Amino acid sequence: MKFSGYGLVQNRDPLVHENRITNERDLFKVWHLGIPDIVDSSQWVLNLTGLVEHPLQFKLSDLQSLPQTSVTAIHECAGSPLNPKVPQRRIGNVVWGGVKLSDLLKEVNILSDAAYVISRGIDEGVYNNVYYSNYEKDLPLDKALDPNVLIALTINDEPITVERGGPIRLVVPGYYGTNSTKWLTDLIISNVRSSSAFTTKYYMDREMVDGELKETPVWGIQPNSIIVHPQNGQTVKLEEITIWGWAWAESAIDVVEVSVDGGETWQQTNVEPRSNMEWQRFNYTWMPKSVGEYCIMSRAKNIEGFNQPITLKRNQVTRVMIFVEQCSDL
Template sequence: MVNSSNSDLKMKFFGFGLVQNRDPRVHENRITDERDLFKVWHLGIPDIADSSQWVLNITGLVEHPMRFSLADLQALPQTTVTAFHECAGSPLNPKVPQRRIGNVVWTGVKLADVLQKVNITSEAVYVISRGIDEGVYNNVHYSGYEKDLPLDKALDPNVLIALAINNEPITVERGGPVRLVVPGYYGTNSTKWLTDLIVSKARSSSAFTTKYYMDREMVDGELKESPVWGIHPNSIVVHPQNGQTIKPEECMIWGWAWAEAAVAEVEVSIDGGETWQKANVETRSNMEWQRFNFRWKPKSVGEFCIMTRATDTKGMNQPFTPRRNQVSRVMIFVEQCSDL
């Protein structure tokens, strides 16, 4: 293991930003091209001059604290996980659905394997992850980005210290050379530019765990707070596209559905939620999104509102009220096309 630190790296930070391809065609393929996957960051993108100097520190409630260089991580057994990757949306407007979503192939070292090497103690409850990014968010300067995971999730074999996406090294803009990837959890938990993993008996005190990405609602007159961890059921219609005009003939309505737990059912409505019918849903493979199909033949011309509602194996489904996974609507037009 290495003895240097990331302070040896040349760092230059850029402000908060988002790069997203909104072309609906990016959803047509099962695997999303890396260039079409959304990019979002809170604080800044470090300008890493020499990734060979990268260091990942494993400390906290462990018997054998360790430091891993990029070369150390590359030399360990590599695991590939195909998984959907969804942004939780803005923590300033947590109930506004964004549906920034893609399905990609991650490669890296299982976090569970690394934790086994350091031998975590019996007091361990959480794993805190820190990135080297710093900057201003919502008018406050932060020296780093920090999140946490419950220990049982950290030990999930799908959770990776990731080094590659779609068989290519993770770029700095994407959070490389080393980032955390937590399939089934919203992207905010997959810390970019990963430099530290701290095993702890308490949650992180970071603003990004206590102030932001903490859902709050009144339940029976009391405030209930829930960490934004597991992804709730969600779905999108890929075909037909919003605003599209189709002929009055049989067509295939299809799209993708996803959740931390596998999606068990997708219902489709053609009349804006008045009536619902079940679609065919494929069985989930690994942590991928699941395709659903529904054959429909319009009985008349006019305007139609298509809605889809996914339900996972835990019985959770998409709400109609404002939430990040609120049921979405696609408006289409059926017209009788005359021959010219």
């Protein structure tokens, strides 16, 4: 059965759990053009063509026979390209397994004028009232050569399902999920960016800078964070509590601050160092001054000095409203 149109399936909220690794069943599933019919994955072929000396084809069995590796990484949806500034925070932390894309690129001998790797999936359908024969994205060649970028065959040590983009999908740790093309059939080495609407019209941030329009591809994940405890709407006792959550970005998070007064003042938290491409846990011990309602916020800064914005963007700072009540006298 083929589903058409933009869709999302998310059974549970992985952020409310303390587990570092997100269960596959809890990770969001999202698509633009529908889930394609895949009758026999053994017949699947990945083509590697374009500005190369030796174009190659890889069957699923070929990829399975190559040296395998894994990367533990955040996987975040960029949100709806129709409302790109609205925060959605569909995020998980999973273990991808497969073949390094850089290993395949070495086999084809890339020509000197190459600058991008265009990825194409087999999915087709209608998005925003327009029919597309496939889903297509691109990556800068330097990013494609990153050893963390995979032709993924597994997630959390299990084969990637068709609903998840299997049997073969691209995984680009550190980039928003829209760049990790599902149902991958083609990798095309190019000296120009893809002309697909999903690179030229959608997933292109636009803002006016000094009177001129600036366009930025939605590639690298910007600093973001989420408060896991306490949860929004929760009532807690008037006693010392630990505020904790997850922070993440393409590059490592250097600082996470929290505010317990709606952003008037900020306090630095303890942030664990990053391992691989994972999210990082932060925590802060807080003693409320009195009973009442509090607005708790978190904001992260990466090692490059970029902060989560207060203004409306996909990585806008998070806010949690809680109520502190008096401890009972028992």
